[in-house]
Amino acid sequence: MREVAQEAGISHGALQHYFASRGAMLSFAMDFASEQTSQRVGLGLQELGDRPHPRDVLRLMLAETLPLHADARATSRMSAAYVLEALHDEDVHARARGGLLQGRALVEQLIRRAIAAVPGRIR
Structure with a gap:
């Protein structure tokens, strides 16, 4: 903490x-970072339109977890x-x-939706 204060x-x-x-x-830092990530994902979702394919939502979310830009x-x-x-x-x-369990549940849900949205898939 001394280093941070300095x-x-x-x-x-x-x-x-x-x-x-x-x-x-x-x-606190992780909560702040999570809020920032959520905002970036939210903006990305807006760019995907009203009814994005679950695969595109999953791609967007997973890309935000990769260190591809300064914030990430x-x-x-x-x-x-x-x-x-x-x-x-x-x-x-x-x-x-x-947090990890919540993230995992969300990714599982998106994968299930993406699989279900595959045309011609036998259900």
Whole structure:
């Protein structure tokens, strides 16, 4: 946290006023990154039109998880730090697990929709 405070140009105490721990700071950063990613996906969905094919939605979402641009690279680095923190912090571990399970469920749902939308598929 001292390094973050130094980089931000504030005292360690001032940083602790906002974040009680490294885990709290990482959780905030991950929440912020998730919001930014959701906004980018939302804009991408608007570009896909009113009724995008589930395959296109899946492609868009998965592309946003790859470090293909500056925001996604920053999110990727934060995610790595978050996962490392989760190894030692039960609260961070629970949050990380919940987020991963939610993401997995969404991807599974999109894959099922994409398969169901294949023309001529026997149901």
